Amino acid sequence: MPELPEVETVAADLRPHLVRRVIERCEVRHPAVVRHPEPVLFVNGVTGRRIERLTRRGKYILCHLDTAELLVVHLGMTGQLRYVQPDAPLLTHTHAIFSLDNGAELRYRDIRRFGRLLFGTEADLVAARKLPRLGPEPIDPEFKARDLQDRLRGRRAPVKALLLDQSIVAGVGNIYADESLFRARVRPDRAAGELSRPAVIRLHDALRESLLTGIRNRGSSVDDYVDAWGEKGRQQEELLVYGRAGEPCVNCGRPLSLVRIGGRSTVFCRRCQR
DNA sequence: TTAAATTCCTGTAAGC
DNA sequence: TGCTTACAGGAATTTA
Numbered sequence: 001m002p003e004l005p006e007v008e009t010v011a012a013d014l015r016p017h018l019v020r021r022v023i024e025r026c027e028v029r030h031p032a033v034v035r036h037p038e039p040v041l042f043v044n045g046v047t048g049r050r051i052e053r054l055t056r057r058g059k060y061i062l063c064h065l066d067t068a069e070l071l072v073v074h075l076g077m078t079g080q081l082r083y084v085q086p087d088a089p090l091l092t093h094t095h096a097i098f099s100l101d102n103g104a105e106l107r108y109r110d111i112r113r114f115g116r117l118l119f120g121t122e123a124d125l126v127a128a129r130k131l132p133r134l135g136p137e138p139i140d141p142e143f144k145a146r147d148l149q150d151r152l153r154g155r156r157a158p159v160k161a162l163l164l165d166q167s168i169v170a171g172v173g174n175i176y177a178d179e180s181l182f183r184a185r186v187r188p189d190r191a192a193g194e195l196s197r198p199a200v201i202r203l204h205d206a207l208r209e210s211l212l213t214g215i216r217n218r219g220s221s222v223d224d225y226v227d228a229w230g231e232k233g234r235q236q237e238e239l240l241v242y243g244r245a246g247e248p249c250v251n252c253g254r255p256l257s258l259v260r261i262g263g264r265s266t267v268f269c270r271r272c273q274r
Numbered sequence: 275t276t277a278a279a280t281t282c283c284t285g286t287a288a289g290c
Numbered sequence: 291t292g293c294t295t296a297c298a299g300g301a302a303t304t305t306a
Binding site: 076077078093110111112113114155156157161223224262263 | 279282
C-alpha cells in the first residue's frame, strides 16, 4: 500500500510532467472519491487551472495551482495516479480523469476507494478537517532522534501504534513501521514512552534507513501499488519482516511472530526485538 | 488528552 | 465448481 516511499515515487515521477500543465478538463466518474468540496465545485475548481508546483507531505500529493489553491490526492490503500496518453485502455475502478493541455491524461484509479481527492486552499482544507495536522517528515535531515523522543515521551501506547499515527511522524504505514522496528531491534508492543534513549536513536535511524531504502527501490508493491507508469516497485523483495510471518528471521532464523497491535497485523522477531 | 474500537470498500484466498 | 467467510488496512469517526 502507498506509504511515504511509494507516494514520494509517484510524486517525483509526475512532477516533471505535470508542472506548468493546465488541467483543461476533469471528469469525475465516481463522485464518492471527491471528499471536498462537492464534486461539481471540485470539477469547476480545478478546470482551467495551471499546476505550478507538485509536492508531497506525508502520504499526500499536493498539486499547487495558479490560484493558490491545492488539488490534493491521497492514495489510501489501493489508489493509483497514472500519467497516460488518452488512447490508453481505461482500467476498471478509474474514478477521475484530468485532461491536460499537452494531450496527456492524469488518471486516478482506486479499487477499494479508501483514497480521496480534495480541492481548496490549505487553510480551507485544514479548517474543514480534510487535511490533518501532520507530524514532521521523517526523512527530513532536520528531523532528529531528539524530536522523535519528544513526541514519544509520556505515551503509554505501543510504539508501533504511534509510528502509524500521522500526527507523530508523517508518512509511516504498516510496512515501514514493522521494518523500522525490526532494524532498530525494538519490540513493537513496547510502551513508546518507556523506550531507552539508545532505543529511540536506533528507531530514528532505522526509520530513515527503511524509508530511504524504500524510495531508492521505488516503493513496495505488496498489494496494488504501482508508480505513475503502472510499474511495480522492487522494495517488496527486500522486506525483512512485513508479510513474512512464520518465515525465518533473517538475523537469527527463528520463525517470525504475528500479532495485532493498534488493530494492525504486526510481524516481528521475539528474539531479536526486545 | 489519550487509547481503543468501529467504519468504509473490494479483491483474494481459504474452507466447505 | 460455487458459495460463504475472513482478511488486508489509512484515517475519519466514535466511544470510553
